[in-house]
Amino acid sequence: MIALLSIVASCSFTEKIRDGKTAYDRKQYAIAAEMLQEEYESTSDQAARATIAYYIGMSYQRINDNPNSVRWFGQSMKDGFGPDATIALARALKREERYEEAARAYKRAGDQVGDARRYRGESNMCEIAQKWLEDVDSRPYKIQTLGINSPQMDYSPFPYRFGEIVFTSDRPQSYGTDRYKWTNEKFSTLFKADMYSETVELFDPVFITSDNEGNFVASRDGTKAAFVRCDQGKTFDRYCRIYYVYRERNIWSEPIEFEPTLQEINYSYPSLSDDGRLMFFSANIPNNRGGYDIYVSEYSNGIWQEPIPLSNRINTSSDEISPFIYGDTLYYASNNPNSMGGFDIFKTYLDENREWQPPLNLRPPINSGADDFGFVVDYHAKLEDNQDEVGYFTSSRKGGMGKDDIYKYIKEKPSEDLLAGGEDDEDELYNITLNLISQEKEFEIPDDPNSPVRFRKPLPDVSIEVFVNGSLMDTKTSNEFGQLSMKLESDKRYEFIGRKDGYISNRSKVTTEGLLAQLKSDTTIQSRILMEKIYYDKEIVLENIYYDFDRWEIRADAEPTLDELTELLSINQDLLIQIASHTDCRGTEEYNQTLSQRRAESVVNYLIKNGIRSDRLIARGFGESQPAIDCICEECTEDEHQINRRTTFAIIEEPKSGK
Numbered sequence: 001m002i003a004l005l006s007i008v009a010s011c012s013f014t015e016k017i018r019d020g021k022t023a024y025d026r027k028q029y030a031i032a033a034e035m036l037q038e039e040y041e042s043t044s045d046q047a048a049r050a051t052i053a054y055y056i057g058m059s060y061q062r063i064n065d066n067p068n069s070v071r072w073f074g075q076s077m078k079d080g081f082g083p084d085a086t087i088a089l090a091r092a093l094k095r096e097e098r099y100e101e102a103a104r105a106y107k108r109a110g111d112q113v114g115d116a117r118r119y120r121g122e123s124n125m126c127e128i129a130q131k132w133l134e135d136v137d138s139r140p141y142k143i144q145t146l147g148i149n150s151p152q153m154d155y156s157p158f159p160y161r162f163g164e165i166v167f168t169s170d171r172p173q174s175y176g177t178d179r180y181k182w183t184n185e186k187f188s189t190l191f192k193a194d195m196y197s198e199t200v201e202l203f204d205p206v207f208i209t210s211d212n213e214g215n216f217v218a219s220r221d222g223t224k225a226a227f228v229r230c231d232q233g234k235t236f237d238r239y240c241r242i243y244y245v246y247r248e249r250n251i252w253s254e255p256i257e258f259e260p261t262l263q264e265i266n267y268s269y270p271s272l273s274d275d276g277r278l279m280f281f282s283a284n285i286p287n288n289r290g291g292y293d294i295y296v297s298e299y300s301n302g303i304w305q306e307p308i309p310l311s312n313r314i315n316t317s318s319d320e321i322s323p324f325i326y327g328d329t330l331y332y333a334s335n336n337p338n339s340m341g342g343f344d345i346f347k348t349y350l351d352e353n354r355e356w357q358p359p360l361n362l363r364p365p366i367n368s369g370a371d372d373f374g375f376v377v378d379y380h381a382k383l384e385d386n387q388d389e390v391g392y393f394t395s396s397r398k399g400g401m402g403k404d405d406i407y408k409y410i411k412e413k414p415s416e417d418l419l420a421g422g423e424d425d426e427d428e429l430y431n432i433t434l435n436l437i438s439q440e441k442e443f444e445i446p447d448d449p450n451s452p453v454r455f456r457k458p459l460p461d462v463s464i465e466v467f468v469n470g471s472l473m474d475t476k477t478s479n480e481f482g483q484l485s486m487k488l489e490s491d492k493r494y495e496f497i498g499r500k501d502g503y504i505s506n507r508s509k510v511t512t513e514g515l516l517a518q519l520k521s522d523t524t525i526q527s528r529i530l531m532e533k534i535y536y537d538k539e540i541v542l543e544n545i546y547y548d549f550d551r552w553e554i555r556a557d558a559e560p561t562l563d564e565l566t567e568l569l570s571i572n573q574d575l576l577i578q579i580a581s582h583t584d585c586r587g588t589e590e591y592n593q594t595l596s597q598r599r600a601e602s603v604v605n606y607l608i609k610n611g612i613r614s615d616r617l618i619a620r621g622f623g624e625s626q627p628a629i630d631c632i633c634e635e636c637t638e639d640e641h642q643i644n645r646r647t648t649f650a651i652i653e654e655p656k657s658g659k
Helices: 019-026 030-042 044-064 066-078 082-093 099-113 118-136 556-571 589-609 638-644
Strands: 141-145 154-161 164-169 189-194 197-200 214-220 224-233 238-248 267-272 277-281 294-300 320-326 329-334 345-349 372-379 387-395 406-413 434-442 453-458 465-469 473-475 482-486 493-499 506-511 524-535 576-582 618-623 646-653
Touching: 019 044, 030 044, 044 066, 044 082, 066 082, 082 099, 082 118, 099 118, 118 267, 118 453, 118 524, 154 214, 154 387, 164 214, 197 576, 224 267, 238 267, 238 277, 238 556, 320 372, 320 556, 329 372, 434 493, 473 482, 493 524, 506 524, 506 556, 556 589, 576 589, 589 618, 589 646
Parallel strands: 154 406, 189 214, 267 320, 345 372, 434 524, 576 618
Antiparallel strands: 141 406, 154 164, 164 189, 189 197, 214 224, 224 238, 267 277, 277 294, 320 329, 329 345, 372 387, 387 406, 434 453, 434 482, 465 473, 465 493, 493 506, 576 646
């Protein structure tokens, strides 16, 4: 994450640093690591040594020295610091691609906190990442190191013109004399590189000052550009802001600060759409999904509009950074639990309904256990016959010249024998390939399906029924990564139903009707089947089920939720469910009991009317007897009353074959 850290908030306090913890708190991590090690050696108290070792590991992690962070997190764990050190060690081992050791550390952390399942997802991801490394030769991507890299940080490449890229670096040639106390290196500056001669020079003076600067991007026609500048504010913190410029007659305008911008918030990694009207960027704005999330703003009526966060399919409780928009496809980096260690590069796209599809991990050799980010497609490149795409990305992986290095990737065209499922059809000019992924939800509170979803992880070995134009044609099985790849025929309606013991079956629909006429090359359709574990006798709240006062009839705004439940029950013919209705505490017990029973029966009747057998449904009204929030009635807030007025369903009988 070192490149991100170099372009976000830092401190430049001038007070004298007297101890390692103060240096750490002041974000002077290179200094902190040295001072804390001296303190560790001079301290005999075991608890103090464990704490100091932990902060040494954190300091090295901040400056991207992962081997030393592994060493010191391990020492902290041996000294008895507790689960925090064990988890930090597991994540550092994962970044080092020592996946078997990382999985054991995750298991140990679960034992330490008394919840063996808590880190099971992270442990499973270690196994998946190891298999990805072993399968790397089958991937269409080939990568090359570049001669323009230095022993310092080189990152965020952008294809400027044919054969040229602009990138960010803190190499000795960087402008100015100040040093960044976080890393004890120079401030970052924008450089331009000739990819053929491998010569590097400072970029246009418009973009260069003595501040930290980087992350240059431009519109496809080269008339608009944006970049990041981190300057010193009144509090001595450096907050990063996005600036944009225009070019006329080959001259860039003076930078204009992107507005609207919140104070004391870091804005970074801008990306412009082809026409320059949309700007995607990453920011740590509070009250969204996580630390850093991805936003988009539209330039309209002469101003940039209020930024909108992207879908929760993209923004997670982890960090999402370095978006790159390429037509309707978005590449970005995230350090969510489905990554191989640090940041991984993911890919998503907008479907015909303008909704972002489930992101796909680009896997090795693009991704590694280290930080991988800053992925860009070089639309100026001249492709050879066997090449589909060429571009660049940044990685802190082993084998590079510095802490972060720029790599070139070449995506090769697939050969026909790599397309799974289906025979070649000479009548079809282009191939249509489906990439279907089976996933399950990981909840913040394990085994509580009413708690927020932390993330969605691959679900392997799912039996997938393939229907074509309504007829069952085949049954396939997703691989150990939850993926199924197959060739699709044109002008067909496909339906895929995923089934796995212990899970509620679900479906995904894909159509190729009219698609072939729109294609200009081979295409891949991304789709997802999201399945959930079966939790017997556990109530699951049906969202958006509301009733008029003193009434029990199903309102129109409740029908979409009940239609979803109808579809789920039609796929899972063996499930027996109980529909329950609850009221708040206002009114008499007898009245609330009668009202809740009628409401539950209304839901059951709706499901029966839509084709669900009555012998699979039970209606129960509980009145006010089982509040979700047990508050004193006269003191309950309106929100608490609303939570208590709920309609739920629960699976109350195990599936029986042949029922």
